[in-house]
Amino acid sequence: MIKIDELREGFGSFWGSVSEGWDRLRHTAAGALTRFKPGEQTALPDRGQIDDPLHFPAQSWSMLGGDVFEDEQRLVVRIEAPGMEKDNFAIEISGDTLVVRGEKRFEGETTEGRWRVLQCAYGAFQRTVPLPAAVRGDEAKASYRNGVLKIDLPKVQPGKPTSVNIKVD
Structure with a gap:
């Protein structure tokens, strides 16, 4: 017992x-939890075509997971954004933050029927990523393959990633 x-x-x-x-x-x-709002080109089905009682297109959230890698010469930011085209992204650097905007568009089926479950997020979004070092934005390069957006950002001052030990009094 x-x-x-x-x-x-x-x-x-x-x-x-x-x-x-x-x-x-x-x-x-x-940081990865991202809100999607229906945009001009989202093309979601009408509410009457969806049986999913939990589907609220104005309140879609999704995880846009990301990685930030740093070496002596650059930062590399990777963001998982499946189901998009490379032209659906707008990327900018604002101070020490990388801002990625885009719109994930809904692609309907070609036959008639009903949507039973809609769990994917569609619409316009903005994802911000804090940058741990100053970068040369005018030399940045981006690519999109297999659902991953990769942004290569050369550092302003090349050098090893810094770490600082702070003594506790």
Whole structure:
């Protein structure tokens, strides 16, 4: 027979693990969570063609996961944005932030029928990525392959990524 203290300890350990995992997910994914708003060319189906009761096109959110890589010469930003064309992106550097805008367009089926589930996000979006070093935006290059937007940003002052140790008093 399990004692109440053992049960309490087991639940506390479980809850701590879930809480830690949630905090990590929230911290890591906060920048990737992106709002999509219906744009001029989104072309979503009419609400009457969708049986999914949870589909609200004005409230679509999606994860646009990204990576930032740094070496001595450059920063490389990769953003996962499947289902788009390279012409659907607008990229700019504003201060120490990379701003990626775009619009993911809906592609309907050619036969008649109904949409039972619509879970993908469609519409106009903006994703911002803080840059850890100053870059030469006029020399930046971007490519889009296999659903991944890759932006290569040469550094203003080449050098190893810096790290600073701070003493706690």
